[in-house]
Amino acid sequence: MTKKVAIYRKEHFNAAHRLYRSDWDDAQNFEVFGKCSYPHYHGHNYDLEVKVLGEPDPVTGFVMDMKLLSDIIQREVLNQFDHRNLNLDTPYFKEKNPTAENIAVVIYDLLRPHIDPKHELGIRLFETERNFVEYPGK
Numbered sequence: 001m002t003k004k005v006a007i008y009r010k011e012h013f014n015a016a017h018r019l020y021r022s023d024w025d026d027a028q029n030f031e032v033f034g035k036c037s038y039p040h041y042h043g044h045n046y047d048l049e050v051k052v053l054g055e056p057d058p059v060t061g062f063v064m065d066m067k068l069l070s071d072i073i074q075r076e077v078l079n080q081f082d083h084r085n086l087n088l089d090t091p092y093f094k095e096k097n098p099t100a101e102n103i104a105v106v107i108y109d110l111l112r113p114h115i116d117p118k119h120e121l122g123i124r125l126f127e128t129e130r131n132f133v134e135y136p137g138k
Contacts, residue, residue: 003055004054004055005054005055006051006052006053006063007051007053007063007064007069008049008050008051009066009069009070009073010047010048010049011047011048011049011070011073012046012047013077013078013081013083014043014044014046015043015046015081015082015086016042016043016044016085016086016087017041017042017043017044017085017087017093017098018036018037018038018040018041018042018087019033019036019098019099020033020037020039021097046081046103046127047126047132048073048123048125049123049124049125050069050107050111050121050122050123051120051123051124052064052069052119052120052121052122053119053121053122054116064115064116064119069115073111076110076111077107077111080110086103093106100125100127101133101135103125104124104125104133104135105123105135107125108121108123108135108136111123122135122136123135
């Protein structure tokens with residue numbers, strides 16, 4: 001029987017975004033996205049939890065070195081998203097609405113190539129204290 005352990009790294013970033021569809025008028029955008037569709041953007045203080053699940057290494061006892069995980073998150077996510085306008089300053093949301101759901105999937109895709117494939121990866125992104133998403137959802 002394998003004994004998997006989940007490790008977590010919490011990070012924080014601030015970012016602005018706007019939820020809208022350019023092929024809709026302002027009224028339809030407001031009807032679907034509410035205040036999040038206002039044309040001058042708005043911001044969130046995002047909390048990010050990255051979960052890596054795997055068997056501890058028999059030599060080190062680590063599932064993954066937490067410092068390495070922190071460095072990967074800093075390089076791949078925080079350097080690109082923190083204090084940025086996600087719509088304007090990143091390539092990921094030029095054609096995709098920066099909803100919490102889509103942001104979580106993009107973060108997963110940014111991190112996945114840097115995490116050992118034998119480990120499972122999970123993303124939990126808090127947009128507010130009460131609203132969060134998980135990818136992949138279980």
